[in-house]
Amino acid sequence: KQEVTQIPAALSVPEGENLVLNCSFTDSAIYNLQWFRQDPGKGLTSLLLIQSSQREQTSGRLNASLDKSSGRSTLYIAASQPGDSATYLCACELNRDDKIIFGKGTRLHILP
Amino acid sequence: NAGVMQNPRHLVRRRGQEARLRCSPMKGHSHVYWYRQLPEEGLKFMVYLQKENIIDESGMPKERFSAEFPKEGPSILRIQQVVRGDSAAYFCASSKKQGTYSNQPQHFGDGTRLSIL
Numbered sequence: 001k002q003e004v005t006q007i008p009a010a011l012s013v014p015e016g017e018n019l020v021l022n023c024s025f026t027d028s029a030i031y032n033l034q035w036f037r038q039d040p041g042k043g044l045t046s047l048l049l050i051q052s053s054q055r056e057q058t059s060g061r062l063n064a065s066l067d068k069s070s071g072r073s074t075l076y077i078a079a080s081q082p083g084d085s086a087t088y089l090c091a092c093e094l095n096r097d098d099k100i101i102f103g104k105g106t107r108l109h110i111l112p
Numbered sequence: 113n114a115g116v117m118q119n120p121r122h123l124v125r126r127r128g129q130e131a132r133l134r135c136s137p138m139k140g141h142s143h144v145y146w147y148r149q150l151p152e153e154g155l156k157f158m159v160y161l162q163k164e165n166i167i168d169e170s171g172m173p174k175e176r177f178s179a180e181f182p183k184e185g186p187s188i189l190r191i192q193q194v195v196r197g198d199s200a201a202y203f204c205a206s207s208k209k210q211g212t213y214s215n216q217p218q219h220f221g222d223g224t225r226l227s228i229l
Contacts, residue, residue: 043222104154
């Protein structure tokens with residue numbers, strides 16, 4: 001059974017710092033891994049999607065990596081801004097199953 | 113090109129009433145997924161439907177919950193005789209498939225927040 005774990009559960013950093021969010025998954029047989037952003041009371045915004053054959057994806061100040069063999073992914077945010085404050089969710093789509101398994105998220109607070 | 117539309121955005125029901133949550137997938141998408149997010153919990157898969165078919169309902173509670181995706185109209189998640197523990201955010205996602213493999217990401221709606229009094 002696939003389980004997705006995100007550490008830390010919450011994180012506060014001063015504006016301008018670079019930071020890394022961590023995600024681990026128990027079953028390496030994933031189809032893809034996705035990072036989402038969720039603002040309070042809002043829906044999910046897809047940030048980056050990494051196919052199982054890929055090692056990383058980049059979008060602006062965001063970079064996500066995937067290491068299937070170790071069951072880990074990281075989301076790197078460069079030069080953090082107060083607007084980055086949100087909950088970040090890591091999620092794996094399983095092979096031939098189409099379910100997305102979500103982690104509980106990391107609540108990020110960027111201090112102005 | 114409208115995204116996944118869910119309504120209502122907020123729904124309040126008293127214990128014992130029925131709740132109906134609607135999801136209109138993105139244009140061209142024929143696959144719908146429902147997820148539930150309980151307070152302080154991650155999103156949990158509930159059910160996966162294609163037009164007129166339930167593909168995977170392994171995440172659905174055994175009682176009181178049902179889902180449909182008719183040939184015409186939105187997908188409906190129905191909760192009968194609601195209880196306080198049903199209070200949660202319910203998210204719908206849609207996707208389209210090419211061939212046998214799932215190679216299109218799921219697009220999420222903004223969710224319906226269900227509150228049970």
